[in-house]
Amino acid sequence: MQLTYLEAIRQGIWEEMERDPSVFCLGEDIGIYGGAFKVTDGFIDRFGAERVIDTPIAESAIVGAAFGASLTGMRPVAEFQFMDFIGCAFNQISNMVAKTHYLWGAPAPLVLRGPSGGYVHGGPFHSQNPEMWFVHNPGLKVICPATPYDAKGLIKAAIRDNNPCIFFEHKYLYRRIKGEVPTDDYVVPIGKANLVREGSDLSIITYAAMVHTALEAAEVLKKDGIDIEILDLRTVSPLDREAIVQTVKKTNKVIILHEHSRTGGLAGEIAAIINEEAFEELDGPILRIAGLDSAVPFSPPQEEHHLPQVGDVVREARRLKTY
């Protein structure tokens, strides 16, 4: 069945709610409105208001209550209307939820999900990719799917996982991409990357919307005779170190591509991992392509300049190829 990225997520949550009575949803406007992006459309009619809860505008309370419910053995799926607002719950996530299993042995099987990312002229508070704040927080799993197949498989895996999972859904991809999604029950393992394109000249390690940017660039570069391998991380924490090392071993040249801003970004972490585990394999410096170090601006020409584009990937790949 061909589903959009959004429909795949929706179907995934729906199936888990059918399958497991301990799963329930809470968030702003997820009930009668079906969610700002309609991810929970139809849920309240099917599952009832007890399991599809419209909350006040109170992200700390949403996360706190989800955590409390998870301590009684429920599996809450809490929505942030935009992941930009996850900062409003930062203390609950980083100090209450992330540390609970390590400190006192209480698991927190909750999912925090919502739309992230730019390319939609959303401005600084509706375009963020705040995943690094949580990658840097031990105890959380941070998931960023790029395809409908992965989105459905990973949301199901996240709901079934006993750990707190933060699930970033790229809003640009919501209805723009469609993919083949099986009707049978399946999960995609958390913490495992996926090779979306095999290649021999250089590797692009990336995730979320940038996977599609990399794929577009790969088609352009094919004409130059440059053969790109693309590794889709799918989960950014914990990282699939094995897959990262494997692709470096294969092509010996790496570009790390992420939408969020450069400084303190994931590329630094991956570059350090490559340095630790595959330094000898490198035939060139690790390049990174990232957003600029500022808030994401609103006006289209500014946003285009801020965010990585296909042209940036093509340019850097050509540069690295000739090193």
Place this chain on the structure above:
Amino acid sequence: MAMKNKLASKHSANGDRSQNAASGTKNREAESRNRGVRTYTIPDYRLEHPDLSIKQHIEKDDDGAEHMRYEVSGNLDAPVPPIRDSKFLDKKQCVEIYRWMLLNRKMEVALENLYKQGKVVGGVYFGLGQEACSCASAYALDKDDWFAPMIRNQGALLVRGFRASDTMMQYMAKADSPTHGRDGTSHFGDIEKRNMVSPISMLGDLIPVLSGVALGARLQGRNIAALTWIGDGGQSTGVTYEGINFAAVQNLGLVLVVESNLWAYSTPSEMQYRVKDLAERAIGYGIPGVIVDGTDACQVYDATRDAVERARRGEGPTMIEAKMMRMKGHAIHDAAAYVPKPMFDFWKKRDPIVRFENYLIKDKKWLTAKENQELILEVERVIEAEREIAVNSPMPTPESAEGGVYCENGCHEIKPKYGMPKVRTGKGAFKQTEAAVHLK
């Protein structure tokens, strides 16, 4: 009018918008003036209403240097009121609560001594003067209810089945502490048997969490009480607001005891909030609020018991403001020199354990002086034995710092505690949507 409200207050929510003019003024002018004025009821069960207030005051010393001090004014010589009989507690229960308070107090004395012997890692926190608030409220819970202590509710841990050695080992960072050394003080929990959520150091965060516990239980078909405390300082945080409001709008059985102990570290309550009594905040949330004397175990128990039963009937949250004073500094390092000495004198006369001791021995004659002595000795023996266990237990190995960041490899089996939720089997298969979104 006042009597009618008092009788009704057991079940009514505050926010009862009765007109002031209903009391029967015949004056038409007054009526029209008073039309549209709302009145609310906050029951105040105290037998005294201390009118102490703090003001900043600049003193000059002999060298002419200026120092800021707090000065207290008010009726510092007011007599200590008696303990009024509880609506619920019998002799056995009263003596049990008294014993918990003694254990609470003696455990903290032992912790202070351990600190002075250099056996404690970091600082020690005390709930001196607040033992009735911790113990009598926790005593009102049933086995299936949940609780989450704050730093000064160490007595509640004992009431709910933890040992004094658990807390001592936490302070001494021992391998066999409930967190195996990973955190100290009262930062531990137990979601299996004692239904306790671990606090964190940030204040107010437990409130939405305990509301969520009640939500989880309700989804499993059970109304439980979820008891937690917050200080007059702690309640200033935004998450406090979000948490109480969430419980209120979702009608969850949160029982929130606001411990008005007058000092948040060095900050007096005059600099923490503007309302006269924090229980008035309940009006803003649309939930019942009551005021009790936090040094009177019967009042604390009764108010908590009422709130717990409301919660179990599915009637939603309650805010209980317990008035008392923090009788030591913020932690052991803090001599609380900023507290005017007359305030310590005033509240020392209201020591909850001394008051309850007098109540049991002199008023009710439920304990003889001899029985009291025996009880005190028994408690001291228990604490000494617990101390021995804690002191003789080993420190953790360095490597024990690793592991357990994730719940993996089957380390926990998670299932609903009160039984699988009964979910509706509504009609309606999954249908794809192509609804418009508000961002391109």
